[in-house]
Amino acid sequence: MDNYKTLTSFIWRYIKPHKWGFLVIFIASFVWALETTVWPYLFQIVVDVLTSHDSSRGIAWSNLKTPILFGLALWIGIDLGYRIQGFLLARLLPKVEAHIRMSMFDHIQYHSPKYFNDRFAGGLANKISDMTTHVTSILQLLLTTLIPGVSALLLSIFFFANINFFFSFLLIIWLTLYLLTCLLFIKKCTNYENIYSESRSLLLGKIVDSLTNNFAVNLFHRFNYERSFLAPFQKDEKTKNRKAKLYVEVMRLTLSMLTLIIGGIGINGFMFYYWIHGLITTGEVVQIFNTTLNLVLLLTIINNSLPLLFQSVGIAKQALTVMNDPKDVVDIPDAKPLAIISGEIIFDKVNFQYEKNRIFQNKDVRIRGGEKVGLVGYSGAGKSTFIGLILRFYALEKGRILIDNQDLSKITLESLRGQVALIPQEPILFHRTLRENILYGRPSATEEELIKAADMAHCDKFIKKFPEGYNTLVGERGSKLSGGERQRIAIARAILANAPILILDEATSALDSVTERYIQDSLKKLMKNRTSIVVAHRLATLSQMDRILVFEKGKIVEEGTHSVLLAMNGHYAKLWEMQVGGLLPEIPLRVKTTPLVLEKILDKNGA
DSSP, X not given: OOOOSSHHHHHHHHHGGGHHHHHHHHHHTTHHHHHHHHHHHHHHHHHHHHHHTSSOHHHHHHHHHHHHHHHXXXXXXXXXXXXXXXXXXXXXXHHHHHHHHHHHHHHHHTSOHHHHHTSOHHHHHHHHXXXXXXXXXXXXXXXXXXXXXXXXXHXXXXXXXXXXXXHHHHHHHXXXXXXXXXXXXXXXXXXXXXXXXXXXXXXXXXXXXXXXXXXXXXXXXXXXXXXXXXHHHHHHHHHHHHHHXXXXXXXXXXXXXXXXXXXXXXXXXXXXXXXXXXXXXXXHHHHHHHHHHHHHHHHHHHHHHHHHHHHHHHXXXXXXXXXXXXXXXXXXXXXXXXXXXXXXXXXXXXXXXXXXXXXXXXXXXXXXXXXXXXXXXXXXXXXXXXXXXXXXXXXXXXXXXXXXXXXXXXXXXXXHHTSEEEEOSSOOOOSSBHHHHHHTTOTTOOHHHHHHHHHHTTOHHHHHTSTTGGGOBOOGGGTXXXXXXXXXXXXXXHHHHTOSEEEEESTTTTXXXXXXXXXXXXXXXXXXXXXXXXXOSSGGGGTTOSEEEEEETTEEEEEEOHHHHHHHTSHHHHHHHHOBTTBOOSSOOOOOOOHHHHHHHHHHTTO
């Protein structure tokens, strides 16, 4: 997606495919100008004919036929123009909205996880909604109000010049002052609306965040706390909203005074003066009066529309910022699809820094194809980052990561993610049916393959207990399921994906001991002939790994099999000894492993 320096270039991208339709709408918009100026002109002709034939009214008809028939044709033409404009807007605007909405969605969703970690999902969704709503508003205001309004004003200058140039002069002064006033206010109006829009998006993001975590709010009964938490954001939004609206009202007052003084008093005052002195006819009085009245009404509508336009421009500009957010992980122009043969993974002098914290520096790691490798270490040691780099969730600062001698930075993200299956510690489920959530691993899978994967993950039985079975909606983030049920759905999804590289990130941590035993058996079968990376705090689950990598502050301080690492009496042995209930503590504990303890551990594990 290209970057957009201006809102105009952004809008043009989406109306360009429908340019001929919008051209017809643009032409049809001039009917309002005709209605504003030509009708008073016809009235002038009729009044002058009636006045000049007051004593012989029968003769007047021959002079009235042409303007009356022209007026009838004008009436039909104006109404037809309005209908053409209305039907075309009804046809094209939904297309533009849909195009904008899906383009913004596509652009945003291709960002890396880091992008979403730094932003509220509700705020991003709000900006998509803002853009679609307010681009439509801008187009409607321009095509149905401002363009025809300006056309009517310019056409009025021409008609007034045919009566007396002085009236055109007054109208030009009126319009010039009106335009200068608008230019004087427009920048601040747009800026205030832009500031208000940012505050509003932040507030809505906070509200969505609170509602998303409603279970925690209920659990701790923090309803008043949440209200207090939102209060300063609401106050800021209210203050900026009020400031924007008050400034708009000042602009409206200024424009109304100009309309009253020049339009209402000035032009009409000179009109009566000229008529009293015989410089204009009675019909021309009618024409000037009706045209001026129409212009006053037109400018009143524009007065009300301009603030809406400024508001829409300000909000749309603010929403446009997400389209210019740079993507940190993208495919290069000539990226090739990943072709996995054995599944060998190599870290070649990898440097990576997250925020200001350097995690990896000159890291070299080799995982052989088909090898089962365990990752252990305290929280923050670099295990999740290691996995994230393999999946290209983050861009490397330096070095390369290779899969079967193919540089990941030069292959397509789609082919990489399609051949690496991740079962996360916290399963990610959509508020969709169980069927749709499992099929997310491979949407083209058959019903038989779906049920087989569910059965292997030991979730087929509990799914069938639901009245709607596989068509049961799981709730937002799977809220209708237990933690273990959600985890089994995530495992079924990964089984269905059937990827040559498998990553398990605490995949069985939410399961009870009985279910875990069944799942471990399924995962053992799933890992067969696959390159498998397993992250676990329960070290006993890693005892069957071909190799275990021990992480400490981004470095691999030890590696080897479970038995070998215990015999080394190093960092891994300390982790093993410190386990309580089979899990690692969150922070390092200073515990010394004695030879007697180590001997007992080795005897217990048959080492």
